[in-house]
Amino acid sequence: MHSSNQVEAQITRLIREDWGRLLAVLTGFGGDLTLAEDCLQDAVVAALQAWPRDGLPKAPDAWLIATARRKAIDRLRRSRTAENKAEAVALWHWQHAPEAQELQTLPDKRLELIFTCCHPALDQKSRVALTLRAVGGLTTGEIAAAFVDKQDAMAARLTRAKKKIASAGIRFRLPDAEDLPDRIDGVLKVLYLIFNEGHRGSSDQLTRTDLAEEAIRLGRVLTACLPHHLEAKGLLALMLLTEARRLARKGPSGEFIPLEDQARSRWDRGKIREGRALVEEVLSIGPPGPYALQAAISALHAEARDFASTDWSQIVALYDLLWTLQPNPVVLVNCAVAQSYAADPKTALAQLEATGAGQHLQAYQPYHACRADLLARQGRYEEALSAYDRAISMTEAPEEIAFLKTRRAAVETR
Amino acid sequence: MQFMLLIYSQEGSGPQPGTDEFGPFIGAYMGFTQKMKDEGKLISGEGLQPVATATTLSIRDGKTQTVDGPFAETKEQLGGYYLLELEDLDEALKCAAEIPTATYGRVEVRPVAVYD
Structure with missing residues (x-):
C-alpha cells in the first residue's frame, strides 16, 4: 500500500524530473504546445486520484502519456466543428501517435521544446518564463515568485507567449542548420539569464525558487541534447563553478565576501570537480567560446589552494x-584585477585606463571600485578615497554599499 | 500558411533614383521577387506610391469622412508588401531578411488569419 503522501511525492518528483520530456513528447504528437500542456495537467490530476487508490502503475510516465493522449482526443472531439480542418488534422495526429510502454522508447523532443520556448520572436522575459514552465516544469506560481512578479501577470505572460507560438507560425521543430548557431546562442543566453537571476536574489528571500539550480538542471538537459556543442558545455561549467562558491560569497549577515576573503572550505567540491572536467573536455577539443573561457578562469580560481597561489598570469591570458x-567593460575591469596580482597595481591601472579610454567606463560602477583598489594598493590614498566615493554614489544595492564603505574605511584608517 | 511582409521605411532614406546605389537596389528587389515566384511562394507583392498620395477614410454615425494623409503620422511609413505562401515563421523571417529595405527600414511579418 502507498500512503497518499508517498504517492503525492512520487507525482511531484515525476512532474519535476520528467515534465519537460513528457510535455515535449505530447507536443510532438500534434504540434500544439497549449493543448499538450492542458492535457498533461489533466493527466496529473487524474494520477492524483487514481494512484493512491490503485497503487503506482508500473511505468508512471507511460501512464501519464496515455492518459494525456485520451484527454487530448476528448478535448478535440468535444470542440470540433464539422468544418474545422486544422482540428480534424490535429485529432488524426493524436489518434495515430505511437503507443508507449515507457517514456524512454519515445523519441526525445526536448530540444524542439527548448528551441520553441526560446524562439527569437518571443520577448526575452517570456522566453525565460516559458522555458522554466515548459522545460523545467516549474509552476506559474513558482516562476512568478522567482521574479517577484504577480501570479496573474505571469500567467497572462505565459498565455500570451503560447498564443503567439500557436498563431504566428512558430513550428515545433529544430531550426534549419543555417539558423542553428544563432538559435543555440539564444538558448544559452536564456539559461544564463535564469542563472544570474538566481544569483541576484538576496538572502532574505528564502522562499524564492532556486533559479541557479534550475538553470544548472536545464544546462544538463541541453548538454545531453547537444553533446557536441562546446559552448553549451562551457556554460554548464561556468554555472557549476560559479554556483560552487555561492555559500562562501555571503557572510553570516548577508554581507558580500570577496574572493580574497572567502573560506575555501565552504566551496562545493563536487560542483568544482564536475565543472573542471567539463572545462578540460572543452579546451581539449576546440577553440573555447566566451562561456568556456569564463569557466576556465573560474576553474583556475577553484584550483588555487589560496588567493596568493592563484595562477594570475594564466588568468590574464584568458581574459x-x-x-x-x-x-x-566587465572583461576589462576583471582583467585589470588579475593583472594587478600577476604584475602590479600600477601596471594594471595604466592598462585599464589606456584600453578603457573609448569604453564609456565612467558610468560603470565596478570601474571606479576597481580603480580605488588599484590606487590604494600603490599608496595613492587621496585618489583612492574619492574613487570609492564615486563608486558608492553609483550603487543602490545595500550589500554593495556596505562592502565599498568597509573598503573605504580601511584606506582612511590605514 | 500565408504571411504578409509589410515593408516600412522613412521616405527618401533609401537609395534614390539617379544614384549609383539605385540600380543594384532595384535589381535586388527584382531578384527577390523572381526567386519567390520561381519557388512558388509569391502570391503578390507591390510597392506603394509615396505617403503624400494617401487618403484615409472613416465612417462615424453614418457620415463618411475623408482625410488627406496616412492613417498615422509616423516617421516610418508603409511603402510596400509581399504576400507569401510559406512553411512557418522561421521561413518568413528568412524571406524578410532578403528584402533590401530591411537594411535601413523595417519589415513587419504578420501571419494571415485563417477562418475555417
Missing part, C-alpha cells in the same frame, strides 16, 4: 582572449 571575443 585577453575573452577580450578579443567580447570587448566590454
Whole structure:
C-alpha cells in the first residue's frame, strides 16, 4: 500500500524530473504546445486520484502519456466543428501517435521544446518564463515568485507567449542548420539569464525558487541534447563553478565576501570537480567560446589552494582572449584585477585606463571600485578615497554599499 | 500558411533614383521577387506610391469622412508588401531578411488569419 503522501511525492518528483520530456513528447504528437500542456495537467490530476487508490502503475510516465493522449482526443472531439480542418488534422495526429510502454522508447523532443520556448520572436522575459514552465516544469506560481512578479501577470505572460507560438507560425521543430548557431546562442543566453537571476536574489528571500539550480538542471538537459556543442558545455561549467562558491560569497549577515576573503572550505567540491572536467573536455577539443573561457578562469580560481597561489598570469591570458571575443567593460575591469596580482597595481591601472579610454567606463560602477583598489594598493590614498566615493554614489544595492564603505574605511584608517 | 511582409521605411532614406546605389537596389528587389515566384511562394507583392498620395477614410454615425494623409503620422511609413505562401515563421523571417529595405527600414511579418 502507498500512503497518499508517498504517492503525492512520487507525482511531484515525476512532474519535476520528467515534465519537460513528457510535455515535449505530447507536443510532438500534434504540434500544439497549449493543448499538450492542458492535457498533461489533466493527466496529473487524474494520477492524483487514481494512484493512491490503485497503487503506482508500473511505468508512471507511460501512464501519464496515455492518459494525456485520451484527454487530448476528448478535448478535440468535444470542440470540433464539422468544418474545422486544422482540428480534424490535429485529432488524426493524436489518434495515430505511437503507443508507449515507457517514456524512454519515445523519441526525445526536448530540444524542439527548448528551441520553441526560446524562439527569437518571443520577448526575452517570456522566453525565460516559458522555458522554466515548459522545460523545467516549474509552476506559474513558482516562476512568478522567482521574479517577484504577480501570479496573474505571469500567467497572462505565459498565455500570451503560447498564443503567439500557436498563431504566428512558430513550428515545433529544430531550426534549419543555417539558423542553428544563432538559435543555440539564444538558448544559452536564456539559461544564463535564469542563472544570474538566481544569483541576484538576496538572502532574505528564502522562499524564492532556486533559479541557479534550475538553470544548472536545464544546462544538463541541453548538454545531453547537444553533446557536441562546446559552448553549451562551457556554460554548464561556468554555472557549476560559479554556483560552487555561492555559500562562501555571503557572510553570516548577508554581507558580500570577496574572493580574497572567502573560506575555501565552504566551496562545493563536487560542483568544482564536475565543472573542471567539463572545462578540460572543452579546451581539449576546440577553440573555447566566451562561456568556456569564463569557466576556465573560474576553474583556475577553484584550483588555487589560496588567493596568493592563484595562477594570475594564466588568468590574464584568458581574459585577453575573452577580450578579443567580447570587448566590454566587465572583461576589462576583471582583467585589470588579475593583472594587478600577476604584475602590479600600477601596471594594471595604466592598462585599464589606456584600453578603457573609448569604453564609456565612467558610468560603470565596478570601474571606479576597481580603480580605488588599484590606487590604494600603490599608496595613492587621496585618489583612492574619492574613487570609492564615486563608486558608492553609483550603487543602490545595500550589500554593495556596505562592502565599498568597509573598503573605504580601511584606506582612511590605514 | 500565408504571411504578409509589410515593408516600412522613412521616405527618401533609401537609395534614390539617379544614384549609383539605385540600380543594384532595384535589381535586388527584382531578384527577390523572381526567386519567390520561381519557388512558388509569391502570391503578390507591390510597392506603394509615396505617403503624400494617401487618403484615409472613416465612417462615424453614418457620415463618411475623408482625410488627406496616412492613417498615422509616423516617421516610418508603409511603402510596400509581399504576400507569401510559406512553411512557418522561421521561413518568413528568412524571406524578410532578403528584402533590401530591411537594411535601413523595417519589415513587419504578420501571419494571415485563417477562418475555417
